[in-house]
Amino acid sequence: MKDFIEGSEAVARAVCLCKPGVISAYPITPQTHIVEGLAQMVADGRLKCQFVNVESEHSAASVVLGAVAAGERVFTASSSQGLILMSEVIFNIAGMRMPVVLACVNRSLSAPINIWNDLQDSMALRDSGWVQLYAENNQEALDLTIQAYRLAEDSRALVPVMVCLDGYVLSHGLEVVDIPEEDKVAQFLPPFNPAEKLDTANPKSFGLLAGPDYYLEIRHDLHQAVKDTLKLIPEITADFKRIFGRDSGGLVESYRLEDAEMAIVSAGSVCGTIKDTVDNLRAEGKKVGLLRIITYRPFPEELILQALAKVPMVAILDKAISLGATGPIYADLKAAFQGKPGKKISGYIAGLGGRDITPDTIKEIFQQLAGPEVSNQFIGLKSSF
Amino acid sequence: MPEHLLSPGHTACAGCAQSLAARLVLDAAGPNTIIVNNTGCLEVFSTAYPDTAWEVPFIHSLFENAAAVASGVEAALRQNGKLSETRVISQAGDGGTADIGLQALSGMWERGHDILSICYDNEAYMNTGIQRSGLTPTYTSTSTSPASKSSTGNPRPKKNVVEIAVAHGIPYVATASAGFPLDLQKKVKKAMAIRGPKFLHVHVPCPLGWRHEPDQTYQIARLAVETGLFPMIEFENGKISGRYLIAKLKPVEDYLKPQGRFRHLFKPGAEAALKEIQEIANRNIERYGLVKTAT
Amino acid sequence: MRIKLTAEPGSARNNKTGSWRVERRPQFLQKNCSACRMCILVCPEGIVSGKEKNSFKTDYLYCKGCGLCAAVCPKKDIEMVPEETESKK
Numbered sequence: 001m002k003d004f005i006e007g008s009e010a011v012a013r014a015v016c017l018c019k020p021g022v023i024s025a026y027p028i029t030p031q032t033h034i035v036e037g038l039a040q041m042v043a044d045g046r047l048k049c050q051f052v053n054v055e056s057e058h059s060a061a062s063v064v065l066g067a068v069a070a071g072e073r074v075f076t077a078s079s080s081q082g083l084i085l086m087s088e089v090i091f092n093i094a095g096m097r098m099p100v101v102l103a104c105v106n107r108s109l110s111a112p113i114n115i116w117n118d119l120q121d122s123m124a125l126r127d128s129g130w131v132q133l134y135a136e137n138n139q140e141a142l143d144l145t146i147q148a149y150r151l152a153e154d155s156r157a158l159v160p161v162m163v164c165l166d167g168y169v170l171s172h173g174l175e176v177v178d179i180p181e182e183d184k185v186a187q188f189l190p191p192f193n194p195a196e197k198l199d200t201a202n203p204k205s206f207g208l209l210a211g212p213d214y215y216l217e218i219r220h221d222l223h224q225a226v227k228d229t230l231k232l233i234p235e236i237t238a239d240f241k242r243i244f245g246r247d248s249g250g251l252v253e254s255y256r257l258e259d260a261e262m263a264i265v266s267a268g269s270v271c272g273t274i275k276d277t278v279d280n281l282r283a284e285g286k287k288v289g290l291l292r293i294i295t296y297r298p299f300p301e302e303l304i305l306q307a308l309a310k311v312p313m314v315a316i317l318d319k320a321i322s323l324g325a326t327g328p329i330y331a332d333l334k335a336a337f338q339g340k341p342g343k344k345i346s347g348y349i350a351g352l353g354g355r356d357i358t359p360d361t362i363k364e365i366f367q368q369l370a371g372p373e374v375s376n377q378f379i380g381l382k383s384s385f
Numbered sequence: 386m387p388e389h390l391l392s393p394g395h396t397a398c399a400g401c402a403q404s405l406a407a408r409l410v411l412d413a414a415g416p417n418t419i420i421v422n423n424t425g426c427l428e429v430f431s432t433a434y435p436d437t438a439w440e441v442p443f444i445h446s447l448f449e450n451a452a453a454v455a456s457g458v459e460a461a462l463r464q465n466g467k468l469s470e471t472r473v474i475s476q477a478g479d480g481g482t483a484d485i486g487l488q489a490l491s492g493m494w495e496r497g498h499d500i501l502s503i504c505y506d507n508e509a510y511m512n513t514g515i516q517r518s519g520l521t522p523t524y525t526s527t528s529t530s531p532a533s534k535s536s537t538g539n540p541r542p543k544k545n546v547v548e549i550a551v552a553h554g555i556p557y558v559a560t561a562s563a564g565f566p567l568d569l570q571k572k573v574k575k576a577m578a579i580r581g582p583k584f585l586h587v588h589v590p591c592p593l594g595w596r597h598e599p600d601q602t603y604q605i606a607r608l609a610v611e612t613g614l615f616p617m618i619e620f621e622n623g624k625i626s627g628r629y630l631i632a633k634l635k636p637v638e639d640y641l642k643p644q645g646r647f648r649h650l651f652k653p654g655a656e657a658a659l660k661e662i663q664e665i666a667n668r669n670i671e672r673y674g675l676v677k678t679a680t
Numbered sequence: 681m682r683i684k685l686t687a688e689p690g691s692a693r694n695n696k697t698g699s700w701r702v703e704r705r706p707q708f709l710q711k712n713c714s715a716c717r718m719c720i721l722v723c724p725e726g727i728v729s730g731k732e733k734n735s736f737k738t739d740y741l742y743c744k745g746c747g748l749c750a751a752v753c754p755k756k757d758i759e760m761v762p763e764e765t766e767s768k769k
Contacts, residue, residue: 059488065454066446071465206443209433394691397724400744400746437690438690602722
């Protein structure tokens with residue numbers, strides 16, 4: 001069934017189709033429409049679920065942690081300050097190998113306080129042990145949410161998954177979205193049945209103290225589990241295509257990279273703008289392309305190296321920055337290409353705090369890429385302020 | 386089924402009243418209990434990887450979120466229909482209850498979850514080295530409120546977390562003490578029979594932090610009650626419904642003197658501070674009617 | 681998941697805290713015991729056992745020697761004795 005809906009509504013519909021037992025959230029713009037939608041579904045009796053209205057995002061994340069440990073499928077959503085307030089729990093959820101699914105509606109970080117879109121919030125949590133998936137459009141936001149449950153709850157993974165969608169651009173933007181049938185979702189996503197849970201019939205202790213004799217191995221194990229999802233994600237997207245007939249999600253998307261002399265690497269909805277610009281520049285005879293990162297954690301290094309192997313000039317468009325250093329995707333890409341000379345890799349920062357990234361912004365990046373190699377060049381800075 | 390639901394082999398200090406109280410609580414609560422624990426001594430000494438002292442399901446996440454994690458556990462049990470047969474306890478120390486964990490705890494009480502929250506109050510951050518908390522009593526010497534030439538120790542009174550709980554309108558709030566084991570177990574059983582949020586504040590001496598001999602734990606816990614410094618009281622539906630009547634009221638010095646954390650109060654010049662502590666006890670006695678008045 | 685993150689109930693028993701005891705150990709004299717069970721109630725390790733009068737004992741594998749059982753015994757029927765003397769017996 002096709003519907004003309006916001007990205008928030010697309011995520012809410014996806015969550016509803018996955019039938020979580022416990023949802024907990026705290027209001028924050030621009031995430032609120034997702035949980036408002038879910039609260040309505042619960043109130044209407046369309047979704048049989050405990051909806052726990054908490055007093056902070058820290059508690060929202062903690063409630064879903066407790067609920068998933070007790071054996072229920074869970075969901076929460078947040079943005080910006082809310083996600084950062086959650087961050088302590090975010091790291092803890094991954095360390096405890098709890099298969100939580102969270103929608104991050106991306107928004108800038110304070111100060112100055114600003115409710116508009118960039119990727120600084122979720123990027124700040126890239127080291128937390130969560131799988132991070134970045135949606136380009138509302139359809140993908142829906143599809144990734146359903147895939148996220150399948151991945152998180154897979155006994156080979158047991159890692160939490162964050163589905164990231166750009167605030168306003170997607171969360172409040174209307175697009176035509178194909179809503180899957182309930183029976184197909186049931187076919188794709190088996191019931192959540194964890195091997196271990198809080199159960200008086202089998203009383204295990206969770207969340208132990210591990211000293212120097214054990215901690216290193218346990219963290220390595222988590223690192224490996226997150227990395228191993230690089231193998232599971234293609235398997236899951238293939239199965240998704242088999243059942244829903246749609247290619248959606250995955251690790252990376254190569255767009256017109258064959259014979260490209262220049263490519264931009266980025267993530268999220270800005271890739272739609274980049275694709276349009278690539279098409280226009282191609283029409284003018286320019287050999288340009290895009291590599292879209294869908295799965296940012298784990299970092300699909302091998303696929304990126306392959307996809308960009310023959311592209312001599314690569315620009316990374318980061319909508320986030322490690323202040324005092326570079327954009328996060330740039331840093332990862334530079335590390336991936338270490339010891340592989342002969343390629344120009346330049347890092348650009350744009351769109352922070354909701355500054356529009358237009359086709360002209362993209363063209364400027366391609367123009368600058370022809371010039372000297374840079375690592376953290378801001379695009380669109382006003383000369384007078 | 387083992388005799389006790391908290392096994393030996395945990396690494397609590399010798400004479401630790403928190404380990405004693407936690408075992409008494411759990412034995413009273415029974416095996417159909419899920420424990421959610423904040424970070425703190427109790428969690429650290431009972432769950433060192435790869436072992437656990439808990440004989441019931443146990444989960445620890447962070448310092449301040451046990452009440453929220455417990456809310457999630459309870460919601461899951463409600464969802465899968467197991468709440469009628471399973472009880473949830475959320476527990477923490479004094480810092481995890483009244484300082485860093487108060488927000489999550491307040492949220493849990495306000496939302497009406499069917500959970501018993503327990504504060505094991507040893508009156509400072511013992512796990513990190515005896516730093517002052519919001520429940521550290523007036524003029525206690527701790528590592529962050531040391532008594533010295535220009536200081537009489539912690540300058541602020543103990544936060545009344547019991548009445549904060551009562552103000553949430555929850556059905557049952559009580560205090561108990563490691564010095565009154567049977568009373569503690571009776572209150573746990575009473576709380577477990579009530580549906581909705583319950584709060585139990587348990588006074589637990591800490592030989593390390595209070596600087597008394599390990600074998601004095603029980604006696605010191607009793608003296609706190611018998612001087613009026615730790616009132617043993619019960620509130621049901623917002624009204625005081627029970628109190629431990631002190632048969633033979635003792636001066637606060639009896640309680641303070643054996644403890645190193647109050648040693649500075651027995652040096653010349655500390656008379657006013659001692660008097661102030663006695664006044665705190667007097668106010669407790671008056672406020673909660675702890676002594677039978679001959680009227 | 682390769683590494684197990686949960687622990688089995690009561691597995692802390694693997695940790696024999698009796699080795700902590702260096703100075704004193706409780707000796708249950710089993711002479712004037714009234715079976716009031718106070719020693720069972722106050723033992724922080726939960727290792728004192730017994731039902732009938734003069735049948736109570738502790739588990740030295742875990743006893744840390746805190747002395748609470750002796751301190752609370754109303755009949756003074758538990759005595760703290762030097763650890764060394766006892767172990768030499």
